[in-house]
Amino acid sequence: MxxxxxxxxxxxxxxxxxxxxxxxxxxxxxxxxxxxxxxxxxxxxxxxxxxxxxxxxxxxxxxxxxxxxxxxxxxxxxxxxxxxxxxxxxxxxxxxxxxxxxxxxxxxxxxxxxxxxxxxxxxxxxxxxxxxxxxxxxxxxxxxxxxxxxxLDPTIPFASVMAMPAQGMLITSATLRDRSDTPHIPQHAPDTAQQEQMAEEAERAWEAAEARTGVSHFPAPAIRASLTSPFDYARQTRTFIVNDLDHNSITDLAAAYRTLFQASGGGGLGLFTAISRLRGVHNRIAPALEESGLPLYAQHVDAMDNTTLVDIFRTEEHACLLGTDAMRDGVDVPGNALRLVVFERVPWPRPDILHRERRIHLSGGDTTGYDDRIARLKLRQAFGRLIRSQSDRGVFVLLDRRTPTRLLSAFPTGVEVQRLGLAETARQIESFLAPNGG
Structure with a gap:
């Protein structure tokens, strides 16, 4: 046969x-x-x-x-x-x-x-x-x-496809350069040695950004430009790390999401690194939030595509939404409809074979730093969803007490990261998001 x-x-x-x-x-x-x-x-x-x-x-x-x-x-x-x-x-x-x-x-x-x-x-x-x-x-x-x-390096085909037909290209993002790569600025006037160190650090920051975007593979060097943000993040945002949760307990995780969403009065986006935990949290908190008048929607649970879920979330000011990486990258909700972002744990890159090989060959020997940069950029992208105008206010919460301090440079200059218990975090959120809060 x-x-x-x-x-x-x-x-x-x-x-x-x-x-x-x-x-x-x-x-x-x-x-x-x-x-x-x-x-x-x-x-x-x-x-x-x-x-x-x-x-x-x-x-x-x-x-x-x-x-x-x-x-x-x-x-x-x-x-x-x-x-x-x-x-x-x-x-x-x-x-x-x-x-x-x-x-x-x-x-x-x-x-x-x-x-x-x-x-x-x-x-x-x-x-x-x-x-x-x-x-x-x-x-x-x-x-x-x-x-x-x-x-191994997907920017190689990207550059080869884009370079041929394009007369010019503009590559822009609020997360092009990792904050750990940006130069340290001393409080006093820098001497010659410090100036040289700052210049070297700035050059490394740009080189890392060019490697991530594929600019290093283009035939002509890029014209670099860095602009300051128009937002006052220290005034418009609050950032917390909850330090009294058992990260292995789905019951504790669900209770934390319920407490934080109720403290913000809705407008919360919950981000997960695993679909199973997302579903477990949804099953445990959906009835309680519904009783509080806070509709809960979830990727991989509701039979709707991501675009539809985001559209519903955008129009219902007191709704909450649970999602994974795709939701973090695709949410653009200006105004009060999104005022709270909650990450269940640090978004480390998934340790699959593709990441393992890129980590080995593209990290320049700094494999730990390679993972740190990926996690910081994901945190920065999620944090950036909160503020879309000068009148927006928002709160960012990490439910992972193991968050290393070296990742906190992901947040904008002036943002104070507070490590508090869940109850105190909820009180701070409720106070900050109150009409006369902040």
């Missing part, structure tokens, strides 16, 4: 993931995923990959021939083809290349990489790994298994 080469290959991928994943015995998998390195391969996996590559080439070659002949017809019959027919042929050639040939070529290239394990002590261009995704809350509900191929 003939077997489908794709099914054989995927079956072997699954076997390798289950055999080698270090997370297979954990009761809770982050985002329901298991991962393992591609190499070394299972004994039969290389042969199965070659068989699948041959099958894909048998599919890609006639499609490529068809596209070439259609393109040749445009040249050979240029004088007789009417505009409608020419347009249809051009559209067909584009569709063949975009929807079939390009994808098949990419898959074949991935399969060819099976026979080429990475050389030791070298920096790879691409990262290959295997991943098995499982449906949430289902023991045997495996959803997808695949061979993944990612750029």
């Amino acid at each position: 003939l077997e489908n080469p794709t099914e054989v290959f995927l079956k072997l991928l699954r076997q390798q993931v289950l055999a080698r994943s270090q997370e297979r015995n954990r009761a809770e998998h982050v985002y329901g995923a298991l991962e393992c390195d591609l190499h070394p391969l299972l004994p039969d996996l290389a042969e199965a990959g070659q068989a699948l590559a041959r099958a894909l080439r048998r599919l890609a070659d006639p499609l490529r021939t068809l596209a070439e002949r259609l393109h040749a017809r445009l040249q050979e019959e240029a004088e007789t083809l009417d505009s409608v027919t020419r347009g249809r042929i051009e559209a067909m050639v584009r569709a063949l290349r975009r929807r079939a040939i390009t994808r098949l070529d990419a898959w074949i290239a991935m399969l060819d990489a099976l026979d080429h394990p990475p050389e030791p002590n070298t920096t790879p261009t691409h990262i290959h790994f295997l991943r098995l995704d499982r449906r949430e809350r289902q023991r045997m509900g495996e959803q997808d298994v695949g061979l993944h191929r990612h750029w």
